[in-house]
Amino acid sequence: MKSFLLLGWLWLLAVVAIAQPSTVQVGNTTVTVTTLATQLDTPWELLWGPDNFLWLTERPGRISRINPTTGEVALLLTVPEVAEEGEGGLLGMALHPAFATSPYVYVVYTYLASGQIREKLVRYTYTGGTLNSPVSLIAEIPAARIHSGSRLLFLPDGNLLMSTGDAADQSTPQNTVSLNGKTLRLAPDGSVPADNPQPGQYQYTLGHRNPQGLALGPNGRIYSSEHGPDSNDEVNLIEAGRNYGWPTVKGFCDEPAEKAFCTDKNVKEPLFAWSPTLAVSGLAYYNHPAIPEWRNSLLLNSLKAGQLLQLPLQADGASLQSQPVLIFNRQFGRLRAICVAPDGRVFLGTSNRDGSGAGTANDDQILMLQNKAYVPTATTPGTLPLAVSVWPNPATSQVELHLAAPLPVAAQVTVHDALGRPVGHTMLPAGQAHAVLPLHHLRAGWYTVQVQSPQQKAVVRLTIQ
Numbered sequence: 001m002k003s004f005l006l007l008g009w010l011w012l013l014a015v016v017a018i019a020q021p022s023t024v025q026v027g028n029t030t031v032t033v034t035t036l037a038t039q040l041d042t043p044w045e046l047l048w049g050p051d052n053f054l055w056l057t058e059r060p061g062r063i064s065r066i067n068p069t070t071g072e073v074a075l076l077l078t079v080p081e082v083a084e085e086g087e088g089g090l091l092g093m094a095l096h097p098a099f100a101t102s103p104y105v106y107v108v109y110t111y112l113a114s115g116q117i118r119e120k121l122v123r124y125t126y127t128g129g130t131l132n133s134p135v136s137l138i139a140e141i142p143a144a145r146i147h148s149g150s151r152l153l154f155l156p157d158g159n160l161l162m163s164t165g166d167a168a169d170q171s172t173p174q175n176t177v178s179l180n181g182k183t184l185r186l187a188p189d190g191s192v193p194a195d196n197p198q199p200g201q202y203q204y205t206l207g208h209r210n211p212q213g214l215a216l217g218p219n220g221r222i223y224s225s226e227h228g229p230d231s232n233d234e235v236n237l238i239e240a241g242r243n244y245g246w247p248t249v250k251g252f253c254d255e256p257a258e259k260a261f262c263t264d265k266n267v268k269e270p271l272f273a274w275s276p277t278l279a280v281s282g283l284a285y286y287n288h289p290a291i292p293e294w295r296n297s298l299l300l301n302s303l304k305a306g307q308l309l310q311l312p313l314q315a316d317g318a319s320l321q322s323q324p325v326l327i328f329n330r331q332f333g334r335l336r337a338i339c340v341a342p343d344g345r346v347f348l349g350t351s352n353r354d355g356s357g358a359g360t361a362n363d364d365q366i367l368m369l370q371n372k373a374y375v376p377t378a379t380t381p382g383t384l385p386l387a388v389s390v391w392p393n394p395a396t397s398q399v400e401l402h403l404a405a406p407l408p409v410a411a412q413v414t415v416h417d418a419l420g421r422p423v424g425h426t427m428l429p430a431g432q433a434h435a436v437l438p439l440h441h442l443r444a445g446w447y448t449v450q451v452q453s454p455q456q457k458a459v460v461r462l463t464i465q
């Protein structure tokens with residue numbers, strides 16, 4: 001009876017601890033951590049969708065949308081073929097960048113073929129609130145209970161990156177015929193882009209062990225995290241055609257046996273390496289004014305160490321500016337999934353039910369990090385709403401912008417893509433209420449057009465076909 005009561009109290013304390021937001025101090029900024037969703041199982045990928053919902057994979061095979069305000073989790077599909085063997089299961093996910101007109105959802109998972117663990121990349125179509133018409137783009141990739149990767153990331157050029165692990169076979173990463181231990185680059189239809197480093201091959205980089213994070217930075221820079229063996233977890237800058245060393249090289253080219261290989265194979269050294277290892281995982285790029293201390297930084301989760309780290313980048317993004325900065329240290333257990341919302345909030349997924357963690361009644365959880373004191377420009381007191389329309393909408397090669405009345409001062413017109421990145425800019429002169437914006441350089445998809453003067457602002461949604 002006593003132990004029952006004690007357990008009851010512990011449970012209550014755990015719920016209270018979860019329900020109340022905690023804070024972490026980041027320089028001058030107080031970041032509030034709130035639990036958005038609970039009782040998930042090993043969230044693996046977390047994305048901010050163009051529908052302003054979070055998109056989630058859970059390793060047993062579920063794909064869901066999460067309302068970022070209420071935390072309601074709406075299941076879209078349980079992928080029937082997923083085999084959650086060891087560290088495998090449903091892993092990375094990416095949404096087509098022109099989702100409004102090409103509503104494709106890409107997922108990578110492990111499955112069983114004749115009793116063997118394999119990995120495949122599958123494209124679903126999002127229609128009618130569910131996922132239909134699976135098309136297998138790359139299948140029969142050797143996999144294992146460990147080291148199967150795998151993250152997906154769309155590049156600014158419209159192609160898709162997929163990272164793969166060595167599948168516990170160290171002969172694969174340096175074998176250019178094998179799809180394992182690589183970063184693969186493919187067109188959205190699964191074909192090999194004509195400008196890949198090796199003609200006719202998916203291979204974009206080689207020499208990887210077990211990639212667990214993939215993120216896009218400014219100027220198209222690509223960052224990846226991967227697990228080392230007993231030492232040398234790495235964060236790498238991914239460059240076309242480069243060799244990342246595994247299994248001959250661990251971390252930097254600093255041992256005699258590594259140096260000759262590094263010279264011979266033009267090995268790209270990591271931006272940073274951790275020994276002992278942390279089990280680095282989800283990786284994201286942050287550059288929002290909401291948490292100014294994190295601007296131009298990578299945010300990196302870790303499983304074993306349970307840490308969230310900030311990796312400040314140099315202005316050109318090619319190296320780190322300083323040592324990693326510790327943000328969380330085991331407060332939430334194992335951390336894996338991460339994404340940054342266009343409004344500067346950060347969402348994290350715990351990974352306490354992945355077989356290596358303890359797990360509480362609320363695990364796994366989605367955590368929301370935000371600076372509640374941040375006031376975005378759009379609602380700054382004194383900024384008045386502006387009446388703006390765009391025509392046609394959807395548009396193709398250009399769009400006409402109309403203000404209800406001309407402004408006494410010049411206004412900035414900025415087009416942002418679905419992820420909040422500026423992709424076009426023009427100036428609307430004082431006294432003018434009409435402008436034509438060229439769109440031919442933009443891909444089909446969802447965008448916003450922002451018009452801003454010192455006192456007034458408007459944001460309208462634009463679809464490009």
Ligand SMILES: [Ca+2]
Pocket residue numbers: 207234244245246249250251270
């Ligand atoms: Ca390496």
Ligand SMILES: [Ca+2]
Pocket residue numbers: 249250251252253254255258
């Ligand atoms: Ca080394």
